[in-house]
Amino acid sequence: MAWETASAEVTASRPSLRRVAMSLISLALAATLIVFLPRIAGVTWEELYDRFSQIGWGAMAVLTGLWVAGLCAYSVVLSGSLPGLSRRRAILINCVGSGVSNVLPFGGAVGVAMTFTMTARWGFGRRPVVVSTVVTGVWNMLTRFLLPAVGLLCLVGTGRVPDSRLAVAAGTGGALLLGVVAAMSAALYREGAADLLGRGLDRVVRRLPIKSKSSLRDVLLDLRSSTIEITRTKWPQLTLGMIGYMALQCVLFIGCLQVTGGRIPIPEAVAAFAINRVLTTAVITPGGSGISESATALALLGFGVAPAVAAAAVLLFWFFAHLIEIPVGWLAWTLWSLNARNDKRAPTSQRSEIRL
Numbered sequence: 001m002a003w004e005t006a007s008a009e010v011t012a013s014r015p016s017l018r019r020v021a022m023s024l025i026s027l028a029l030a031a032t033l034i035v036f037l038p039r040i041a042g043v044t045w046e047e048l049y050d051r052f053s054q055i056g057w058g059a060m061a062v063l064t065g066l067w068v069a070g071l072c073a074y075s076v077v078l079s080g081s082l083p084g085l086s087r088r089r090a091i092l093i094n095c096v097g098s099g100v101s102n103v104l105p106f107g108g109a110v111g112v113a114m115t116f117t118m119t120a121r122w123g124f125g126r127r128p129v130v131v132s133t134v135v136t137g138v139w140n141m142l143t144r145f146l147l148p149a150v151g152l153l154c155l156v157g158t159g160r161v162p163d164s165r166l167a168v169a170a171g172t173g174g175a176l177l178l179g180v181v182a183a184m185s186a187a188l189y190r191e192g193a194a195d196l197l198g199r200g201l202d203r204v205v206r207r208l209p210i211k212s213k214s215s216l217r218d219v220l221l222d223l224r225s226s227t228i229e230i231t232r233t234k235w236p237q238l239t240l241g242m243i244g245y246m247a248l249q250c251v252l253f254i255g256c257l258q259v260t261g262g263r264i265p266i267p268e269a270v271a272a273f274a275i276n277r278v279l280t281t282a283v284i285t286p287g288g289s290g291i292s293e294s295a296t297a298l299a300l301l302g303f304g305v306a307p308a309v310a311a312a313a314v315l316l317f318w319f320f321a322h323l324i325e326i327p328v329g330w331l332a333w334t335l336w337s338l339n340a341r342n343d344k345r346a347p348t349s350q351r352s353e354i355r356l
Contacts, residue, residue, distance in 0.1 A: 099329015
């Protein structure tokens with residue numbers, strides 16, 4: 001079952017010597033890519049410092065506000081996937097999970113384990129938390145499918161794809177990705193659609209030189225059965241929360257371009273943002289750090305952005321989307337740990353007063 005898979009993932013999240021070594025190598029690779037990002041863009045750190053020094057405190061305050069608004073938007077997704085979870089606690093879980101994911105490769109498993117620990121202290125059972133993890137994972141996956149489609153369609157709409165055949169291919173690819181999102185959404189909403197999609201995927205897999213022990217139809221039906229109540233009743237909240245979160249992240253990215261001197265059309269900025277967010281799923285480095293920034297900088301250069309501006313904007317967005325979440329996540333975990341310790345020591349009659 002889906003919750004058994006998540007439980008196994010939590011168990012597998014215990015550290016080992018091999019995992020520690022992989023984490024250190026991954027962190028070193030991410031740091032190397034970030035350090036050499038200016039060279040990839042063709043600028044020096046001195047030029048970037050001059051660019052950063054021109055950003056005022058007011059602009060930084062606005063960007064910080066957008067980042068905080070994004071946290072609040074994603075709390076709508078978390079609270080919708082786990083009935084009874086308050087927005088404040090959802091923000092706490094989000095901060096802790098993001099902080100871990102941005103430090104460790106495959107940090108999502110560790111984040112799930114920490115979520116189980118936190119929610120168990122708040123009185124939530126294992127199964128609803130696993131269902132919440134599966135549901136939010138599915139909605140994130142659907143969003144990752146949707147972003148490339150949006151980026152491709154933006155490029156086609158602005159005529160930035162130079163070759164007509166490439167434009168047709170990009171438009172077709174965007175339409176196919178939109179079709180994947182629509183099919184997955186229908187499969188989650190209706191059992192007949194899940195059965196039909198699963199059978200179709202199984203036929204495709206049987207024609208490939210791949211040995212699969214489980215039927216994709218059974219996987220889809222199991223996923224739907226374990227999340228049916230949440231997906232049928234909470235899908236508007238989950239969808240609007242994800243759209244709001246991604247929209248705020250996109251506005252934050254465009255804001256980083258603006259304050260560093262970048263002036264490109266909105267569709268091209270959206271396409272660059274889509275590239276950045278999709279590549280955060282690269283598990284080679286924590287949160288795709290270094291990989292997504294390098295690709296985004298190259299995309300901005302291709303759109304005609306000045307090298308210093310492209311590198312500065314990407315690094316500034318990396319600060320908000322990645323770096324700042326590490327100390328904030330550590331702080332959130334520390335606050336929760338202190339509160340949990342006080343809760344354990346407090347008399348039973350007083351424990352209901354403790355909120356975090």
